[in-house]
Amino acid sequence: MSILIDESTRLLVQGITGSEGSFHTQRCIEYGTRVVAGVTPGKGGTQHLGVPVFNSVEQAMAETGANASLVFVPPAFAADGILEAIDAGLPLVVCITEGIPVLDMVKVHRYLEGRPTRLIGPNCPGVISPGRCKAGIMVGDIHLRGDVGVVSRSGTLTYDVVSQLTGLGIGQSTCVGIGGDALPGSTFVDILRMFQDDPETRAVVLIGEIGGMMEQEAAEFMKAEMKKPVVAFVAGSTAPPGKRMGHAGAIITGTAGKASEKIRALAQAGVTICSHPAEVGLATRRVLETI
């Protein structure tokens, strides 16, 4: 098992004909992902990378049985693309797009309520279940199939951590990039809950960063419900307050947003804290040895 995606995933790509959409769709296909449809309004009826293109998500779903979407639509139109996918009833939407206005995402979240869609992202590297399916922009070959779940707010930092794990022979069940925005579709708690319920996942690596309250919420959840061990690193201990560190969500506005507060909350919840990012691999190995 894995979470979110596996061999049964039938992927649809929104914005498949754009340059980034094309590049990464090709990489997903090479990894073995079943890409069954593309959506680009106005290009319906054509083929792209050997995949049929449709004008709407609804039509693509009806004709191909797609059950997940990967979104590369540019930021000004991305929220509309996500809303279309939610409206069509897709169970999973993974949005890579960076730079979507916050108030657009407020509407998306309101529309998600009571609907069955799970949104990952935006502004994220996507999801990979190594050896099974890749719905994202991460480099496939640094991953190894195994039993450690990875959930992260960052992209390239996750690649580094995954490389450490793979280098030590520690495989991953699923790696989920929840994204660097202030209002991510799924939070740490959402993903931790899935890893908790996934029989294949034995331990979880969590990569947090400054800004927001998500790490503290994760700590509360872990205290109450999490039975599997968690190893964590929180980036941004040296970040100055009031400055946006690249990610829209990575800005210290109040005391809770500081790395030290997040680390304190996670440590109190029994999480193994890494004092620096290069020791995540070894810390995970130690934790796995104690299970």
Added chain:
Amino acid sequence: MKVHEYQAKALMAEYGIPVPRGGMASTPAEAKAIAAEIGARVMIKAQVYAGGRGKAGGIKGAGNPEEAEREAGLLIGTRLVTRQTGPDGVPVSRLLIEEASEVTRELYLSLLVDGTSRLPVMMASEAGGMDIEEVARATPEKIVRCSIDPAIGFQPFQGRRLAYGMNLDGGQVGEATRLMTGLYRLFMENDCSLAEINPLGVTANGKLLALDAKLNFDDNALYRHKDLQELQDREQEEPLEVQAREWGINNYVKMDGDIGCMVNGAGLAMAVNDLIQHCGGRAANFLDIGTLNNPDRVVNAFRMFSADPDVKAVLVNIFGGMARVDVIASGMVEAYRQMDITFPVVVRLAGTNLEEGQRILSGSGIGFIEAEDFHDGARKAVEAARGAGR
């Protein structure tokens, strides 16, 4: 994006929010003219992108136009150092001259998007005029909150709840509700990330008045607000950060150390800065080079390092995913061709097109210091910075 108080007040006035009479002055003569037009006691307020102005001497009173002119002359051209600025402070080039108001109470009102509920939240407090985080810590019962459903917008009952929560009464409740409705419209229509009125004054005759005003806007939404983009005052920002943006490097933050960093990805860039500190050094900047495969941007990053007098050594840490290592490497070699680089450069490369990237660097004959992983890179950069004089 931040704007000045006088700009925030002008926008609030457009949405029916009462603000004191006043205008912006950039010379003592203008300050005098505005004070004369107001014809009453005025406040002279330095317009800077930092809080804590009052205690830092950035707010003065004047009883007549001549006094306003004199006070303005003492403020314009100085640098204001507040608890929110660095030791160098920020330049004072513009002043808000406005009618001084007698108030009997100071309240607090703000609006932001709450990350947990993922909804706009209006916050009100009877304890205005102070740091709201301090109020939240000491007397949390004095803060009233309302989540707003974007599908139906701000509702009158929410206005009443917040108004009664601030201990307003009678006609003030209706007035406060109208003010809050205006603030919500302003927030939504202009893609604000923060709207704050602190203090919101209650005048001697019971009227509400926004005595201070703060508006921040969502950078990601500026593309649809050309009018707001023009309000940005570059002079208030860190010069190296302005320079970086001009050179196409949007994710650059100046920091106080001596190791220049070039990294791809914001999370990794933060982690590299943390790791440098863990190894006993300090980063001179945060720099996420992004994923655009353009060697010119790498050249510009090196231009940033050359322009920053604090930089004694550089750490390049690239984990190629979308970004290709070979493109980064050729950009680095090009940087050496275009400028005289005297500081040591530690390089850690991994990911997409690594072999090609390594071949470009080793074939260049430039003495890069190679690192095995990012821990090794941070250690070597700290050593290099200690050894380097510049």
